[in-house]
Amino acid sequence: MLQKAEAIYHKANELVRRCGTRDTLRIASEIGIYIHQIGGFKELLGMYSYQHKERHILLNSNMDCITAQMVCGHEIGHDALHRDQAKIGMGLQEFTLFDMRNEMEYEANAFAAHLRIDSEELLKLAGHGYDVVQLSSIMETNVNLILIKLNELNRMGLQFNLPYIPCSDFLKNVTV
Known part of the structure; x- marks a missing residue:
């Protein structure tokens, strides 16, 4: 478990x-992933697809910047x-949004938390006593992503006393 968290x-x-950035849209572009902003999604926030040696991320164009960065x-x-x-199949679709019980979804959440949130700054x-809500505001990210980041740092040996672990479906209440 520790090895996977550290990896x-x-x-x-x-x-x-x-x-050279924590901007996930720029990172995707830098590493050759095509980003598509799609306006027709109702509940789907994002989807990853790898077809014919091309990598694509489809993002709901109705998301705010903070959510788009997190989903990307x-x-x-x-x-x-x-x-x-x-x-295999049609790509990885987020029908159960950010399901923490699904290992692949949890790993993608942890990856997003590490991409978006600088450990030293956090x-x-x-250390200055900010709570998770204040941290999320200062760091311009979702409070659940802060909690995932802190949980991951705990898995690597730190000792944060977390107020709670994010619900498995914390993004289901995002309205687009």
Whole structure:
């Protein structure tokens, strides 16, 4: 478990280092993933597809910037960690949005958290006593992504006392 958590952490941070940004839309472009903003999605926030040696992320065009960054990071996680599974069938669709009980979805969430949230900055701010809601506001991300990041840091040996673990379907209430 520790090895997998550290592997995801290092893989995400290597992408950030290589691309020089935590902007997931820019990262996707830098690594050759085509981004498509789709207006016809009702509940689907995003989807990753790998077909004919081309990688694509479809994003709901009605999402706010913070949600789009998070969903794009999640889909990049699928590209980095689950590309072989996406080759089978129609790609990885988020019908059960960010389901924490599904290992692939949890791993993609953890990857997104590491892409979007700088560990050193998070630790510094947490050391100043900010709570998870304040941290999410300061770091311009979803509070559940902060919790996933802190949970992952705990899995790697830190000792954060987390107020709760995000619900398995925390994005189902996102309205687009």
